[in-house]
Every structure is written in structure tokens, then in C-alpha cells.
Amino acid sequence: MDSEEPQQGLSANENSDATSEAAQESASASPSLHEPRIRCRPISYQDIGETSNSVRFEFLAEGAANAVFRVVPYSSRGGEKSFVFVDDQGNILDKEKLAKKVLRMSKGRPKTLKYEEIMEGFETEVKPLFRKTEPSQERAPGRSTATNLSINESFEEFIMTHEGVAIAPEAIKALIAELHTHCPNNRHIEPHHLEERGILLPDMSSVPGSVTTIEIKPKWLLQSPNAPRDAYRCRTCALQTSRQSEKPYEGPWICPLALVAGNKAAIEPYIRYRSLRTLNERPDKNVMQPPSNDAVEAIVQRAVPYLITGPGHKILQHIRYLQGQLDPEGVLCRPMSSKKEDRLRLAMTLRDCSLFIRIPWADQNAPIDAKLGDLDFKSPGKMRDWFKKEEGLLHGGWYVNLESGMDECWIAQGWKKYVPHHF
Numbered sequence: 001m002d003s004e005e006p007q008q009g010l011s012a013n014e015n016s017d018a019t020s021e022a023a024q025e026s027a028s029a030s031p032s033l034h035e036p037r038i039r040c041r042p043i044s045y046q047d048i049g050e051t052s053n054s055v056r057f058e059f060l061a062e063g064a065a066n067a068v069f070r071v072v073p074y075s076s077r078g079g080e081k082s083f084v085f086v087d088d089q090g091n092i093l094d095k096e097k098l099a100k101k102v103l104r105m106s107k108g109r110p111k112t113l114k115y116e117e118i119m120e121g122f123e124t125e126v127k128p129l130f131r132k133t134e135p136s137q138e139r140a141p142g143r144s145t146a147t148n149l150s151i152n153e154s155f156e157e158f159i160m161t162h163e164g165v166a167i168a169p170e171a172i173k174a175l176i177a178e179l180h181t182h183c184p185n186n187r188h189i190e191p192h193h194l195e196e197r198g199i200l201l202p203d204m205s206s207v208p209g210s211v212t213t214i215e216i217k218p219k220w221l222l223q224s225p226n227a228p229r230d231a232y233r234c235r236t237c238a239l240q241t242s243r244q245s246e247k248p249y250e251g252p253w254i255c256p257l258a259l260v261a262g263n264k265a266a267i268e269p270y271i272r273y274r275s276l277r278t279l280n281e282r283p284d285k286n287v288m289q290p291p292s293n294d295a296v297e298a299i300v301q302r303a304v305p306y307l308i309t310g311p312g313h314k315i316l317q318h319i320r321y322l323q324g325q326l327d328p329e330g331v332l333c334r335p336m337s338s339k340k341e342d343r344l345r346l347a348m349t350l351r352d353c354s355l356f357i358r359i360p361w362a363d364q365n366a367p368i369d370a371k372l373g374d375l376d377f378k379s380p381g382k383m384r385d386w387f388k389k390e391e392g393l394l395h396g397g398w399y400v401n402l403e404s405g406m407d408e409c410w411i412a413q414g415w416k417k418y419v420p421h422h423f
């Protein structure tokens, strides 16, 4: 059967649900394709090599679906249990190297992705979008994924290495205890809710006093293909306008179209505000003394050129290219094949990822390191939500209503500049 064609009697969505059920069944029947090569287990006190590389976990942050922990060298401060990470050759991993990583664990909430699905989607679907297509691959049968896009430049430096870890029950208990201590609203999560699998990622967090990380969600870097032709706002600003009508928004806003255009007038104040806010936060997210102006300006001086013309600008443009290629028709157009559905899911993944920009402002010669986060392949079960959200924006007049604000949207700015008599 032509892979572009949906199976008879099923919509593309139902097709893909069936496919993913089948995939899940076969995944549970056969050994996992992404079986972790690393294990995390309690230390054996007899072995001195183990005690010298033992680590503990420190809660770092959480999202709706995942919790993220630092892996820090063990000190018996609070009497916590200590663990080691062991590779598939039996080598104990160095604690200093582990300290540069974080452990991301699914909180096991319903309708969120499990370890295997995250790894599979990431390796097979998402990663190839950032890899340069070699000429020999152009016509390779079954090459990569849903997309078959030609990528002219490598953007792999922006991709976080995902290392699977099998986690022993004692370590799961320690992670849960840490989660309960720092997030009281997670008290209902018990050890059996967590999978005994996690993912090690590079630690992109700030280092107080020297390195500041600004996390940006680039969102929709092109107008929604379903927006009205006379839209006054882009999709992200239209959604924000509708949200603000219910709850005023505190903080800085940047229109994604101005961000990807490298517009200095929009980017500079946004980065200045974000730097100030980030420097103000202690690692435990509580606010501390105001930071020095010098630190803020050092960050602005490095981050702004990075986003206006530098590598930050290039990666944003690449994401914009991918979003446009993967979803030229918009979420209101029902994908009529599983391949088209996968493309839309990928576009939506890229419309909801984060860009971590780590700026070593205390050492002007150290390079900025930026990586994309939350590239979890969106589930086909979200198709209806996307449709409804877009319909809500159209029916609520949020794209076109001139009175609702958000005049900083790049599209609104264009109207004001080129047809001022209209206002």
C-alpha cells in the first residue's frame, strides 16, 4: 500500500492510533529499541571506586509532564541515599561528568509520553530534522521519517544528547522523596507512578555568579496557515490576547515573528528584562537581592547579537523553515494520511519547544551554548485540541479585533507602518 494513503475505513488519525497501539503492543512483546545502556543503582559500600563516584539527586524544575533533577556528587549532609551510574561495560560513571547532566523523568501523568515513546520519537522523527542531508541519502529508500526534507546545514549542535537510564527502585524512591520535598502539589505521585527509566540530558541551567540561562519558547515562527488574510496578529499573539482578556499577563512579551526576524528593537528589551528576572532568581526560584547592572548588560551584550545575526538567529530561522514545510495547511485541515499527520505532529512539536541559551557572562571569551529542549514528539491524540484552539481564535475574533491590544505583534506593527490611515 502507498504509505501516503490512509487505510480504508479509518481516518488518518484513527490509522495512527491503530498504528501506535500496534507499535506499543509489539514494543511490549519485543525488547525495547532504546533499552538504556546506563543503570542507576545504590552504591555497594565494599567498593571504593563506587563510593568515590557516588551521587545523589537534587530537584531542579518541573513541567506538566516531567520532573528534572540535578545529579550531584554525594555528600552525607542530609543522610540521603547515594547512587552510582554504571554503563553497559560495568564502568562506574565519573561523578564530575554526571554533575554536568540532569535526569529527566516522566511524572507518569495520564496522556503523557513514556520513556520509550520519547526516545523513539526523538531519535527517529525529530533528530533527522537537524542533521545535514548527505547527497547519498537524498534517495535512500525509507530514509528517516515522515518528512524526507532536505536539510542543507547541520544544526546538530543545538540538539541535546539523550541517554537512557534504567533506574533501580531505591533510586526511584529517592527521586520521589526529593519531588515531594520541593513540590508539595506532587505528593500524590508515588513510586509506582514513575517508570524505572529516565533520560540523562546536558545540564543547561544557570551557574550563579557566572553563567545565566535564558529559556525562550520560540512558538509559531510563521503566521498560522488558517489565520484570516487580514489578521492583525500572528497566531501566538492572538492566543496571548485571548488569554490576557481573562487574566492580565505579567512580564515581558516578544512576538515570535519579531524574534525570528532578528528585530533588535524587540529583542534587546526582552532579553534585558529576562536577564534581570533570571539573575534575580536563586536556584530555588526565590527572589534575592537585585543583581548588578553590569551583569545584566554583560548578558545583553552577548545574547542580543547571538539572536539578531548569530547562531541563535540561524537556529530560529531553521525552526521557522521546518514549521512551514511540515505544516503548510494548518491545523484545521485534517491530515488525510498518516504521513501528513506525522508532519503536523512534528510541526506542532517545533511550535512548542524551548531554546535554552546559556550565556557565560563572567568570561566574555567562553562560548554561548544553546540547545533545544522539550522536543517530545506530540501525540496524535492532540489533533482535536489543536483544531478547537484554532477555531476558538477565529470565532473569537482574536486574530482581527483591533481593540484587544497586543499592538507589539510584528504583524500589527506592519499594518501601522504601511497602512497607518487604517487606524
Ligand SMILES: O=P(O)(O)O[C@@H]1[C@@H](OP(=O)(O)O)[C@H](OP(=O)(O)O)[C@H](O)[C@H](OP(=O)(O)O)[C@H]1OP(=O)(O)O
Binding pocket: 064, 217, 239, 348, 351, 352, 378, 382, 386, 389
Ligand atoms: O498551543 P499553545 O501555544 O497554547 O501551546 C501549549 C503550551 O502553552 P504556551 O502557549 O506555550 O504557554 C503549553 O505550555 P504550558 O503548559 O502553558 O507551559 C503546553 O506546552 C502545551 O502542550 P502539551 O499540552 O503539554 O503537549 C501546548 O499545547 P500544544 O502545543 O499542544 O498546542
Ligand SMILES: Nc1ncnc2c1ncn2[C@@H]1O[C@H](COP(=O)(O)OP(=O)(O)OP(=O)(O)O)[C@@H](O)[C@H]1O
Binding pocket: 060, 061, 062, 063, 064, 065, 066, 067, 068, 102, 104, 160, 201, 202, 203, 204, 205, 215, 373, 374
Ligand atoms: N536539560 C535541562 N537543563 C536544565 N534545565 C532543564 C533541562 N530540561 C528541562 N529543564 C527545566 O525543567 C523544566 C521542565 O522541563 P520540560 O520542559 O522537559 O518538562 P515538560 O513536563 O515536558 O514541560 P511542559 O509543561 O512544557 O510539558 C524546564 O522548563 C526547564 O526549566
